[in-house]
Amino acid sequence: MSGAANDSVRDRIIEAATAEFARFGIAGARIDRLAKAARTSKERIYAYFRSKEELYEFIATRELDAVSAATELDASDLPEYAGRVHDYFVAHPDSRRLVRWGELELAETSPSAKAIAARKIATLKQAQKDGILDPSWHPLDILVMINELATAWADQIDVAPADEQARAAFLADRRQAIVLAVERLFPRRHPDETRGTVR
Amino acid sequence: MSGAANDSVRDRIIEAATAEFARFGIAGARIDRLAKAARTSKERIYAYFRSKEELYEFIATRELDAVSAATELDASDLPEYAGRVHDYFVAHPDSRRLVRWGELELAETSPSAKAIAARKIATLKQAQKDGILDPSWHPLDILVMINELATAWADQIDVAPADEQARAAFLADRRQAIVLAVERLFPRRHPDETRGTVR
Numbered sequence: 001m002s003g004a005a006n007d008s009v010r011d012r013i014i015e016a017a018t019a020e021f022a023r024f025g026i027a028g029a030r031i032d033r034l035a036k037a038a039r040t041s042k043e044r045i046y047a048y049f050r051s052k053e054e055l056y057e058f059i060a061t062r063e064l065d066a067v068s069a070a071t072e073l074d075a076s077d078l079p080e081y082a083g084r085v086h087d088y089f090v091a092h093p094d095s096r097r098l099v100r101w102g103e104l105e106l107a108e109t110s111p112s113a114k115a116i117a118a119r120k121i122a123t124l125k126q127a128q129k130d131g132i133l134d135p136s137w138h139p140l141d142i143l144v145m146i147n148e149l150a151t152a153w154a155d156q157i158d159v160a161p162a163d164e165q166a167r168a169a170f171l172a173d174r175r176q177a178i179v180l181a182v183e184r185l186f187p188r189r190h191p192d193e194t195r196g197t198v199r
Numbered sequence: 200m201s202g203a204a205n206d207s208v209r210d211r212i213i214e215a216a217t218a219e220f221a222r223f224g225i226a227g228a229r230i231d232r233l234a235k236a237a238r239t240s241k242e243r244i245y246a247y248f249r250s251k252e253e254l255y256e257f258i259a260t261r262e263l264d265a266v267s268a269a270t271e272l273d274a275s276d277l278p279e280y281a282g283r284v285h286d287y288f289v290a291h292p293d294s295r296r297l298v299r300w301g302e303l304e305l306a307e308t309s310p311s312a313k314a315i316a317a318r319k320i321a322t323l324k325q326a327q328k329d330g331i332l333d334p335s336w337h338p339l340d341i342l343v344m345i346n347e348l349a350t351a352w353a354d355q356i357d358v359a360p361a362d363e364q365a366r367a368a369f370l371a372d373r374r375q376a377i378v379l380a381v382e383r384l385f386p387r388r389h390p391d392e393t394r395g396t397v398r
Contacts, residue, residue: 024226025226027226028227097303104224104303109358141373148348156308174340181340
């Protein structure tokens with residue numbers, strides 16, 4: 001079997017595992033159902049990933065990296081960053097569900113999630129030093145609050161109207177409120193505007 | 200068997216079900232394990248509750264009512280309301296977990312959760328009419344944002360330090376940030392202060 005074919009089995013496993021974990025969580029995921037969806041065997045899955053937990057960790061890390069890359073934390077414009085995070089999760093509800101299962105089912109935040117948070121906190125700290133972000137907030141609070149506000153609607157999407165047009169209008173209003181709230185809490189500032197005025 | 204004894208079996212079922220659902224979720228909950236923890240039988244449980252889903256719905260509604268009663272939405276002081284919600288969930292992590300499992304496992308927000316939200320939205324709308332709350336926000340956004348900010352730490356309590364004293368100080372700091380954020384977004388106003396100044 002060629003390397004390309006191997007890759008494609010692995011890709012199918014990853015795709016099917018993302019859907020399986022998003023729907024059923026970690027305890028609820030079934031490797032035999034996943035194997036069927038990926039058109040492979042349990043044995044092949046365990047050749048790539050030693051356990052269901054290891055497979056979940058891989059999938060969740062992959063999703064967290066995808067979110068970070070797609071939304072890109074910009075400390076000079078946190079309101080619009082929050083808007084992007086909202087957009088991302090509304091468009092990718094499975095991505096959010098994946099992470100939420102882990103929050104409930106695993107005793108600890110995963111090392112990869114912690115590493116991503118640490119990088120973001122370092123970015124926010126630097127922005128505080130550079131005078132583009134109010135230094136009186138703990139950067140952890142800034143990160144967590146923005147995340148909470150931006151993910152609110154992906155977590156309760158069933159509250160949105162079912163009709164496509166009404167739903168789009170509803171979510172646009174919620175997005176606007178999120179951007180406005182983050183603007184009130186952590187306003188956009190141009191560096192030149194504030195440099196020297198903030199310690 | 201006396202009525203009191205019946206009640207006590209039911210109470211034990213409720214207590215054990217709260218712990219079982221909080222730990223394992225709805226799909227993961229096992230009625231036989233629950234029966235053992237409640238020192239009763241599966242048959243007795245099904246005499247009180249027709250299905251596992253019905254039992255979950257009962258327990259989740261009971262918890263939502265308990266949170267509402269303990270935290271009491273006061274539209275004239277939303278920052279302190281957010282502080283109370285934070286305190287409640289930090290003290291009752293099982294209560295928050297119970298609700299979160301339902302968010303992931305059930306297709307729709309429960310009728311009881313919708314009813315509680317509708318009552319709170321009516322309270323906020325009235326406060327906007329009375330001039331004690333900025334009417335430019337949609338009351339749904341006010342409710343959801345406060346809820347998101349106030350529940351942030353119950354959802355990731357493992358990030359807090361393990362040492363009891365350090366943990367208390369950490370959570371007090373997070374609480375202060377939540378109260379300050381809500382104050383910035385939805386400031387406390389005395390009715391006399393603003394009546395007439397807001398449409």
